[in-house]
Amino acid sequence: MDLDSKIYVAGHSGMVGSAIVRALQNEGFKNVLGKRSSELDLKNQSEVEDFFAAEQPDYVFLAAAKVGGIGSNIASPAEFLYDNVMINANVINSAYKAKVKKLLFLGSSCIYPKLCPQPMKEEYLLDGKLEPTNEGYALGKIMGLKLCEYYNKQYGADFVSAMPPNLYGENDNFDPDHSHVIAALIRKFHEAKTTNAKNVVIWGTGKARREFMYVDDAARACLFLMSNYNDPAHINIGSGEDISIEELAVKVQEIVGFQGEIIKDTSKPDGMPRKLMDNSKIHNLGWSHEISLMEGLDKTYKWFLTQK
Secondary structure, eight states: OOOOOEEETTTTTTTHHHHHHHHHHTTOOOOOOOOTTTTTTOHHOOOOOOOOHHHHHHHEEEEEOOOOOOOOHHHHHHHHHHHHHHHHHHHHHHHHHHOOOOEEEEEOOGOOOOOOSSBOOOOTTTTOOGGGGHHHHHHHHHHHHHHHHHHHHOOOOEEEEOOOOOEEEETTOTTTTTHHHHHHHHHHHHHHTTTTSSEEEEOSOOEEEEEEEHHHHHHHHHHHHHHOOSSOOOEEOOOOOOEEHHHHHHHHHHTOOOOEEEEEEEEEEOOOOOEOOHHHHHHTTTTOOOOOOOHHHHHHHHHHHHOO
16 A cells, blocks of 8 residues: 555444554555445445445455444344445445455454354354354354455455454443443443442353454554455454453453452353464464553553543
């Protein structure tokens, strides 16, 4: 990418998209384009095709998605599948028609089977059944990465796919009904602290293990891959470290300064037992994450306080 290339970031106002925009601006890219959903409905094929025909971007980062925590995924699987299928198909196909030089599609570690061997290697995709609690979202992401792969194979496109772990950080969604685990925990502990509550309830047994990465690290990985990766096969971009949900809750409790008790609601689902990705592929290319979990949690909580 040249510094004057026209770069479209789909989902630029979301957590991941806004981090990609920050990373691009920090590197000196001057022609970064974004549209809010009120301006451009990515689920609408004709709107997306008209946008690409008019703007003719050189590069595309596809970070737009319908996202949510385990509760909203369970409640709205049809919506998660439909929205993500439509967004991915419209943007990828329109990018091809507009002769975009390169597109990077951002997926998710939930694409891997529920009982996947750990750490999860890229070749384990479709080797088993998905985790039922987020199957709709996972299928939408699998469709996106496969569509990129097939456009490369059939049309000679240069579309690459990156699979991050659970992301968190600035511009995360802290809504109690739709947030991911770190944002949900930060809000729970903060509200418990401010109301002098005696305890905080977390979902599940706390034994499930997850890999987390601060969103600015993920954005750096995306820029790195845009310049250094041309393989049609998807690539993991994780931290290579995981932690149990119970251990994570204790760390968030420490960051927030809540003095009460943590109670586990074992009637709620854990989701996948473990999600740790094998990141040797991107590490061998020369990239690794920089922000530790505690540093990232501290940054995220401080940002959350500015929004409050």
